[in-house]
Amino acid sequence: MILDSLNLQVKKGQVVALIGGSGSGKTTLLRAAIGQLIAKKGVATAFGQNLAKVNPDKLRQIRRRMGVLFQQGALFTDLNVFDNVAFPLRELTNDSESIILEKVLDKLDAVGLKAAAHLAVSEISGGMARRVALARAIVLEPELVLYDEPFAGLDPISLGMTAQLIRHLSDRLGCASVLITHDIDESFQIVDQVYMVGHGKLLASGTPEDLRGSEDGYVKQFLHGSPEGPVVFEYPDTPAFSSWLSKRKEGL
Amino acid sequence: MIFKSISALGAFIINVISGLGVFSKFTWELFCKSGIALRRPRLVIEQVHFIGNHSLLIIAVSGLFVGFVLGLQGYNTLSMYGSEEALGLLVALSLVRELGPVVTALLFAGRAGTSITAEIGLMKAGEQLAAIDVMGISPLRRILAPRLWGGVIAMPVLAAIFSAVGIIGGWVVGVLMISVDAGSFWAQMQNGVDVFSDVGNGLIKSIVFGFAVMLIALFEGWYAKPTPEGVSRATTRTVVRSSLAVLGLDFLLTAVMF
Numbered sequence: 001m002i003l004d005s006l007n008l009q010v011k012k013g014q015v016v017a018l019i020g021g022s023g024s025g026k027t028t029l030l031r032a033a034i035g036q037l038i039a040k041k042g043v044a045t046a047f048g049q050n051l052a053k054v055n056p057d058k059l060r061q062i063r064r065r066m067g068v069l070f071q072q073g074a075l076f077t078d079l080n081v082f083d084n085v086a087f088p089l090r091e092l093t094n095d096s097e098s099i100i101l102e103k104v105l106d107k108l109d110a111v112g113l114k115a116a117a118h119l120a121v122s123e124i125s126g127g128m129a130r131r132v133a134l135a136r137a138i139v140l141e142p143e144l145v146l147y148d149e150p151f152a153g154l155d156p157i158s159l160g161m162t163a164q165l166i167r168h169l170s171d172r173l174g175c176a177s178v179l180i181t182h183d184i185d186e187s188f189q190i191v192d193q194v195y196m197v198g199h200g201k202l203l204a205s206g207t208p209e210d211l212r213g214s215e216d217g218y219v220k221q222f223l224h225g226s227p228e229g230p231v232v233f234e235y236p237d238t239p240a241f242s243s244w245l246s247k248r249k250e251g252l
Numbered sequence: 253m254i255f256k257s258i259s260a261l262g263a264f265i266i267n268v269i270s271g272l273g274v275f276s277k278f279t280w281e282l283f284c285k286s287g288i289a290l291r292r293p294r295l296v297i298e299q300v301h302f303i304g305n306h307s308l309l310i311i312a313v314s315g316l317f318v319g320f321v322l323g324l325q326g327y328n329t330l331s332m333y334g335s336e337e338a339l340g341l342l343v344a345l346s347l348v349r350e351l352g353p354v355v356t357a358l359l360f361a362g363r364a365g366t367s368i369t370a371e372i373g374l375m376k377a378g379e380q381l382a383a384i385d386v387m388g389i390s391p392l393r394r395i396l397a398p399r400l401w402g403g404v405i406a407m408p409v410l411a412a413i414f415s416a417v418g419i420i421g422g423w424v425v426g427v428l429m430i431s432v433d434a435g436s437f438w439a440q441m442q443n444g445v446d447v448f449s450d451v452g453n454g455l456i457k458s459i460v461f462g463f464a465v466m467l468i469a470l471f472e473g474w475y476a477k478p479t480p481e482g483v484s485r486a487t488t489r490t491v492v493r494s495s496l497a498v499l500g501l502d503f504l505l506t507a508v509m510f
Contacts, residue, residue: 034386064388074383088387091394 006042006202008195010144015170015177017187020197021222021231026180027071029197030146033178034068035059046144064092067137067145067175071152073129075121075136081108082117085136092140107135110165112158127154131162138169144176145169151183159183163190184223188212196222198231278471282400285393289401295394299402300409303364307410310363311356315347315414318355319421322346326422327430336426337436341444343422344415348445348454349510352415354502357461360407361494365469368399369490372473373483396474400466407462408455415454453509460505461498468494 006029010016018026031037032044035051044051046062054062075084085104089095095103108114111131116124124132130153137145150166151159167190170177181187188194188208196204196211196219204211204219211219221229289296326342372395375381381391419441426432445451469490476486 036382036386060388060390062388063386066386068383068386070379070383072379074379076380077378088389091389092387 006197008202008205010176010178012143012176013170013174014193015167015179015191016193016195017179017181017191018195018197019181019184019187019222020203022182024198025200026197027148030068030148030178030180033146034063034066064140065143067140067142069130069134069137069145069147069150071148073126073133075129075133077121079121080117081113081119081121081124081132084121084132085117085139088136088140103139104135107139108132110138110169111135112161127158130154131158134162134165138173141173142175143173145178147177147179147181149180149182151181151186159186163187166190198222274475275467275471278474279467281392282396282467282470285390286397286401288393288397292398295398296401296405299398300406303368303399303403304406304409306367307360307363307406308413310359311410311414312417314355314359315352315417316421318351318414319343319347319418319423320425322351322418323422323425323430327426327432336430336432338440338444339422339426339432340419340437340439340441343426344419344441344445345450347415347418347422348450350454350502350506352411352418353454353457353461354498356411356414356458357407357465357498358495360403360410360462361465361469361498362491364403364406365465365490365494366487368403368466368469369473369476369487370483372396372399372470373476373478373486376473376476377478377480377483396470400463400470403466403469404459404462407465408458411454411458449509453505456509457502457505460501464497464501465494468497 008016008018008029018029020026028037032039032051033046035044035046035054038044038052047065049058049062051059051062076087079087082104085107086100089100089103105114105117108117111134113124113128113131113135116128116132121129121132130150134147134150137147145166147166150162154162163186166177166179169175179187179191188211191208194204194206194208194211195202198218204214204216206214211223214220217230220226221231227233322343323339326339326346327336330336330338330342372381375395381395384391384394423434423437427434427437472486472490472493476482
């Protein structure tokens with residue numbers, strides 16, 4: 001079991017951050033929310049529909065109302081920047097090429113990459129690729145946007161701009177946004193609600209101010225990045241490790 | 253020891269049967285999602301161009317050399333019976349019935365099959381397939397189906413090019429270098445090669461091989477472990493399995509057709 005006793009809700013227009021240590025199950029939650037993983041127990045609903053019970057066509061329709069930014073960006077390497085962002089429009093709408101041009105350049109402008117539209121994916125940096133992926137995730141103006149580590153690998157300027165962009169998009173489109181992030185300072189400036197997961201459970205939730213004022217040892221340690229606290233840095237010694245080590249030593 | 257061997261054999265058989273089941277399900281789903289090939293033929297044409305264009309050089313050069321060898325070997329054998337005039341017929345029938353479809357399919361598996369497997373495997377590793385899926389677009393329909401039909405269309409065209417170039421190779425060696433009579437070379441070929449039973453059956457073979465190679469290549473890419481080692485193993489499996497499938501199917505088809 002990865003996650004247990006978790007109850008999260010995201011409402012229209014809200015920006016929610018999901019924080020927690022590495023391996024705490026944040027990405028698993030995201031995959032459950034988009035129907036890529038079906039929970040053995042419990043329910044993941046999107047737009048009021050139980051994702052475990054809908055048929056593939058219905059699931060596809062639900063997903064068309066979502067935008068997802070993957071950790072690696074997941075850009076199509078055989079397409080250039082423009083065609084990557086245009087891909088969902090060409091596949092899912094009947095828009096003419098002139099409208100597609102307008103919409104794609106608008107979204108690329110929003111992420112500061114309008115003039116990079118002609119470049120191949122191999123010609124742009126990792127941070128730029130993430131911003132292109134962000135433009136692609138929002139090009140259909142979805143009702144729910146899920147961001148998996150949107151700030152990873154961004155320089156400080158891009159990081160600040162991306163954070164503001166996420167808030168701005170949520171306000172402008174009225175969409176719900178969920179950020180999976182480790183970047184406390186930047187995300188706490190733009191989110192309405194924070195959920196902290198760890199040990200497979202929901203450890204804390206509330207506004208950024210609530211969490212900053214929390215006396216919980218785990219929350220304090222995580223927010224301040226302190227080595228001292230309930231979360232140990234070192235992987236615990238296990239009988240499996242001891243047995244492996246003794247076998248290795250015998251073989252020497 | 254005996255129990256371990258029996259258990260290993262049992263596990264192997266179960267793996268083979270379940271693997272065949274997964275492959276059949278994958279094939280069925282891919283066929284069900286192939287309507288896009290008719291609705292958006294441009295996607296298929298792009299794949300025919302990509303797959304065919306990149307395999308063209310190796311197919312043409314191989315065809316030429318196979319034709320040279322057939323010309324030489326055929327002449328040596330036929331001259332023992334004083335039937336050198338039948339060289340054109342021998343070269344054409346060998347190529348159109350057997351070598352054209354089979355060698356093209358083997359080269360196609362090595363050239364296009366591996367590249368398709370690696371492409372799909374790397375798309376999976378880079379989360380590109382997941383991204384398409386999350387957009388509400390079926391990757392089987394949008395990515396795999398056009399490649400399947402592109403490969404199936406490209407294969408007989410490449411086999412025809414292989415056979416045509418091979419016949420030219422046989423003509424160069426037989427007529428230009430060994431001085432077999434040019435009129436006999438072409439006339440025997442014209443009289444002996446039947447459009448339906450020889451060319452038609454060769455065409456059917458190459459279409460069947462095209463399906464086999466493309467389905468195996470796409471299947472291996474789709475189920476590849478999304479790691480560098482996983483993609484590398486999948487490409488190797490594509491060559492091995494599709495080559496064996498081509499040779500096995502060739503035997504079955506030849507037994508039925510000729």
